[in-house]
Amino acid sequence: MLDTQQIMKTALKLAQFNSIPADSEIHVKGRKLRRVLVSIDVGVSELLLARNLNCDGVIAHHPAGGKAQLEGYKVFLRHIDQMKAAGVPSEVARQAVKKKYRVLDIQHHPENYDQVPNAAKKLGLPLVTIHSPCDEIGRRVIVQAIRGLDEDATVRQLVSRIGAFPEFRRAETRIEVRLGSPNRKAGKVAISHACYTNGGYDVAKAYIASDWLGINRLLRELEKNGIEPVTTTDLYTPGRMSVRQ
Numbered sequence: 001m002l003d004t005q006q007i008m009k010t011a012l013k014l015a016q017f018n019s020i021p022a023d024s025e026i027h028v029k030g031r032k033l034r035r036v037l038v039s040i041d042v043g044v045s046e047l048l049l050a051r052n053l054n055c056d057g058v059i060a061h062h063p064a065g066g067k068a069q070l071e072g073y074k075v076f077l078r079h080i081d082q083m084k085a086a087g088v089p090s091e092v093a094r095q096a097v098k099k100k101y102r103v104l105d106i107q108h109h110p111e112n113y114d115q116v117p118n119a120a121k122k123l124g125l126p127l128v129t130i131h132s133p134c135d136e137i138g139r140r141v142i143v144q145a146i147r148g149l150d151e152d153a154t155v156r157q158l159v160s161r162i163g164a165f166p167e168f169r170r171a172e173t174r175i176e177v178r179l180g181s182p183n184r185k186a187g188k189v190a191i192s193h194a195c196y197t198n199g200g201y202d203v204a205k206a207y208i209a210s211d212w213l214g215i216n217r218l219l220r221e222l223e224k225n226g227i228e229p230v231t232t233t234d235l236y237t238p239g240r241m242s243v244r245q
């Protein structure tokens with residue numbers, strides 16, 4: 001059994017983060033959690049579902065309210081670091097995110113940020129949002145998986161390597177090549193993820209729907225500590241995480 005703090009710490013450790021990022025938060029603290037509802041999006045209905053399914057707590061992926069919802073957009077600036085790591089000059093990267101960053105900032109002001117955390121409090125349900133740490137775990141897993149591709153690898157080979165994960169094989173959506181030909185050499189590859197949301201046209205719009213890739217790895221780690229995850233999708237693959245390469 002774990003408390004909410006230990007759940008958050010486990011995610012930070014797997015993502016190699018030193019502190020809780022702006023888009024993640026412990027909304028309602030709790031101890032001795034065993035059965036936990038895990039959902040990409042958590043509203044009041046998911047809280048009631050958790051209660052109906054006899055869960056002791058809830059883990060949300062997208063910010064379920066509070067500071068994570070109001071200030072989570074600040075994580076968007078991670079795009080600058082990822083672009084720089086891919087060789088984009090610092091000033092060009094900064095300019096590329098500027099417009100969307102401003103839009104994200106303004107967008108959150110009218111949101112009803114207290115409704116879900118407050119409902120969780122009233123229901124006595126511990127509630128945690130873990131957003132970019134999960135995405136970073138997923139990003140690292142992809143980076144690791146494509147590391148073995150040689151210089152002549154094509155875009156098709158790159159896609160099939162990423163698509164080999166059970167999360168992508170079981171998903172209804174397929175990974176698509178939106179720009180260019182699958183037969184071309186992949187060349188230098190940058191994996192853009194874990195920056196709150198995709199960068200938009202000026203940065204990178206091709207976005208890998210790999211939420212469960214990261215979440216599944218976190219849940220496996222939590223399971224080792226006696227947590228029983230109850231997920232709102234069948235894309236959770238307990239103990240069946242092997243990658244066919």
Ligand SMILES: [Zn+2]
Pocket residue numbers: 061131135210211
């Ligand atoms: Zn995500």
